[in-house]
Amino acid sequence: MVYFDYAATSFIKPDCVYRSVYEAMCYNSANPGRGGHFASVQAAEKIYEAREKICKLFQIATPERLAFFPNTTQGLNVGIKGVLNHGDHVVISGMEHNSVARPIEALKHKGLITCTIVKPDKDGNMEPEQFVKAMNHNTKLVVCSHASNVCGNVYDIASIGRLVHQKEAYFMVDAAQSAGVIPICADDVDLLAFPGHKSLYGPQGSGGLYVREGIRLQTITEGGTGSSSELLTQPDEMPDRLESGTQNVPAIVGLGAAADFILDKGIDTISNHDKALCTRFKNGILNMPKITVYGNDTSVNVVALNIDDMDCVEVSERLDKEFGIATRSGLHCAVLAHKALGTLGTGCVRFSFGCFNTTKEVDYALDALYYLINH
């Protein structure tokens, strides 16, 4: 199989990730932070090491402010519902994934909040000033993806964050498509949700949320934390405030190993590799008839396209069955983005590359597309 679906999840992981998950299951399967015995303390230490490594990647100086969750979606829900109160206004970008749009819609539906959506241009671009214009005196939170999961456009989170802070609102970033693909600096961000299982190359069941110092989120889950057990209320201290219940130690330890892999290889090296594949692929399709490409950025690992007169699902199915190429077609859980790009009715085919892909595989995909166009 030629795997071009890294934006969904990374199928191939570095060897160190497989090894560390196995070792964690063999040697660190005690309940972290739930006992004074050696094995429990050791499991807790392993989790803290992983926290530190992820923080190093995102330039976060306070590892205890990073909570682990099974995926990005949970981090987004915890952040959004933890910040917003009755009467608040929220601004979200018009390129958001349903993991942002749906929790917001659910709060709106209950009559709790109001929301303004920033309108992208037809190529999926948005300027930082648009976010400010969409804000009003009740705006508590602004949410923007760092990179679109549909077309791969990257948004200037540093500038948006600075402008949002001038208006004294919180800024949340969905880093699902940028974590491990391009450098991330959390300096201008209050809440950063990320997946472990996509381009950070960690196991499924890993992800998290960084919450800036000084922000106390309302909890959406309460329970055992192994700390302040004499209290009936959820502790204030992070990360315990957000991490109730037994943690997924193997996944988190595996994510720590994945962070080591990225730190060793260098995020710039990975980023340049993905960009080179993206550019090669885009240049290749430019010369082909009948292909429409969406978005206009090659900074991340995503390329979206359609072939005239062919259904996107059929394209993906034929790529899979006839060429062994894995892509993702349809609406990519991102109704807003597809609306903006004019592909709500058709969907599109998404190719997303990873650090284990090669130029040979990209050329193979180009040949496959050329064949499909002509047969």
Ligand SMILES: Cc1ncc(COP(=O)(O)O)c(C=O)c1O
């Ligand atoms: C932009 C974006 N946000 C959120 C998510 C949800 O990620 P997860 O599956 O880790 O919950 C995705 C998944 O594809 C995504 O692309």
